[in-house]
Amino acid sequence: MNSVEGVAIASRGGAPSIFLSNITKAYGETVALSDVSLDLRTSEVHALLGENGAGKTTLMKILYGLTQPDSGQIKADGVALQINSPRDARAAGIGMVTQHFSLVKNMTVVENIALAIARTFSLDLDSVRDAVVAASTRYGLEVPPDAIIGSLPIGLQQRVEILKALMSGCSYLILDEPTAVLGPQDIDSLLEVITQLRSEAKIGVVLISHKMAEIEKIADRVSVLRRGKVVSSSLANGITSKELITLMVGEQESGVVLRSESQSHGRDPILVLDSVVVKMEIGGLNNVSLDVRPGEIVGIAGVSGNGQTELVNILSGTLSIDSGTIAVEGATLTQNTPQLLMRAGVGMLGEDRHASAVHALQVMENLVLDCVDNFATKVQLNRKKMLEHCESAINQFEIKATAKQVFGTLSGGNMQKVLLARLFSRKPKVAIISQPTRGLDVMATSYVRSLISKARLDGTAVLLVSEDLDEVLELADRVAVMYRGSVIGVVDGANASREKIGELMAGIVR
């Protein structure tokens, strides 16, 4: 591994101009950051890596003024900065796009940007609009200026966030897992935008990501955090993904589960959807028929927005069907409500973990949310039993959290593990799993995939919806491809080639 000083000439970026030194931050017992130092340069893409809970978000929140460090200092060009709020950070030229967007959903793009950049009381929306159009051409970030934010797909909302940060004049831009919420096409165009920002607008970009391929592709410098410490910070060329993974997790074996023969041959399907129709203005489902057998993983592939979300929602019971039937173990459900589906043995991991859990509640409370009554003796909650249940889940699923921690303070990966623990601890007959590894680090990803494989071996019927085609191909026994609200084709997992599936995803059937 090269040291930073040794190869400074080869660096693409300018001289370091923001120094974070000896930053320490603890939340109660948890030390999120201990004595972390890092420097940032303009005209450089600086990737920040680390396992879930390593402290990446915390470090960037400190730089952006969203939280205060217990000790340590931030300097810009030799001058100590006092960053008490995002406003201070923006004044110092630092912008951030957080994992959760901070846009006002029912306002237009221009109005949202005006909120962030308008300085005076008089609001001249026309001039803001001109500025938005100018900036979006300049940075290659096309946005529809008069569209209502809530009507835009997530990729465009993210562009608005980036544009907003750039237009408030930042020379450093922090992006916290920007690609985690995007589909493959959007990821490519975002990476292009980032490269362009670095080379043409001379912006220093801090990119937090768990995806090695992206980092290899665009990072100039890579820093790795492990358990709140910087374990390496160096130029990116010459480092392999393998080395980075070792740096992130230390020397340990990854728990890869080998694929075994499908257990499902000749068994009757346990989940059967028959000609299901959901009518909606945009999207909806159009005559979907699908079945999943016990011990089988059926993967759903497709360009996002072709009915995957609706499919998951009718199986979680939050979207009712207009016609067709859903049957579990041969019994047709009279109605697809969450309660009936759960009683029938359908478990769920939703695509949006924030919508699946209650942030303000404790980990152990969230863990029993779908079976509160099992943890109440008469009406009194049995907190001791909940605690034991939670602690065993924390052990079994390697969750980095304490039982009584408030769920909202967990790192993304650990939130996901809690939700998986909730799903599997009920031993569902059918598990609907949507985007299970979104935002998860490499180790957690392979761990979660091994959990899904294990559930399959235990005879659970798994319906896996994922935008990550590699994930679908790795796990699924059969791949069903969705196109415009229907299942356009089902391919056997063993014979599934990317090409064949790619064609189906584009709507081409032969």
Next chain:
Amino acid sequence: MIDITQEIIGSSLRIATPLALAALGELVTEKSGVLNLGIEGIMYGSAFVGIATAAQTGSLSAGLFAGFITGAVAGLIFAFATVTLGVNQHVAGLGLTLFMISFCNTANRIIFTSDGGQVRVDPWQPFNFGGPIFSQYWMTYATFLIAVPFTWWLLWRSGLGLKIRAVGENPEAADVAGIGVAKTRYTAIIIGSLLMAAGGAFITLAFVGTFTINIINGRGWVALALVIFGRWKIGRLLAGAALFSVVNAGQLQLRLLPSFSDVPFEILLALPFLAVIIGLAVSGRNVPYPGAYLKPYKRL
């Protein structure tokens, strides 16, 4: 001096009783994500129906029971409007309050005051366990020894409480987890209304033994403010109730002093409200509202 301090504490507890009951009721309701502005009206209705029933039957307990029924029915109507129909919570709550107040005033006029009289009962008498502090109505003892711990237990230690807090923070997540959002909110609203009704009935059946126009006199709104002041925590909520009541009891004592005879009594009367406003201004910023506060929930 000792005497007057004891007097003030004793009378504070009495003053705090209806406030605490109503605020606990509002707390349970709001924890489920619903703001019940019908609080003032529910107290008013139960105060009137309570004493009217007691006067007719000659039984204070029957009066209290009738007050509870009033609260439950009002809560049910409010829940139907806000949870089932999705009516704006401000509108439904204020509407309920306005309706209850004018309905009770009219009924009072027709039944009791048309011949110039007034409804009267012999109210509950305090139990004296020694000293002014421990000379309280049974409902005051019940409030602080039963209702307060019960509400705490309900919200933070019972299965229902976990469901209430979950639907109040994130109804989507609760729904997916199989918790009936509507059912839980109905339950919270009705439990809350019963507590508010107890607060209203206390005023006529114990405190004064009669009913006059405007008898609740904004106590419901004070209770509402106490919930925010208390940041949805029982301890802080009670501290707020104590502050209001002590200032109120204090000003009542001051009015008796000769040196204060020149001060217009309205100024003294306003003091406790001023205390709540200042308290709110100090603590009302960055309040951790329940995540789904004011949001009706409907599946897609």
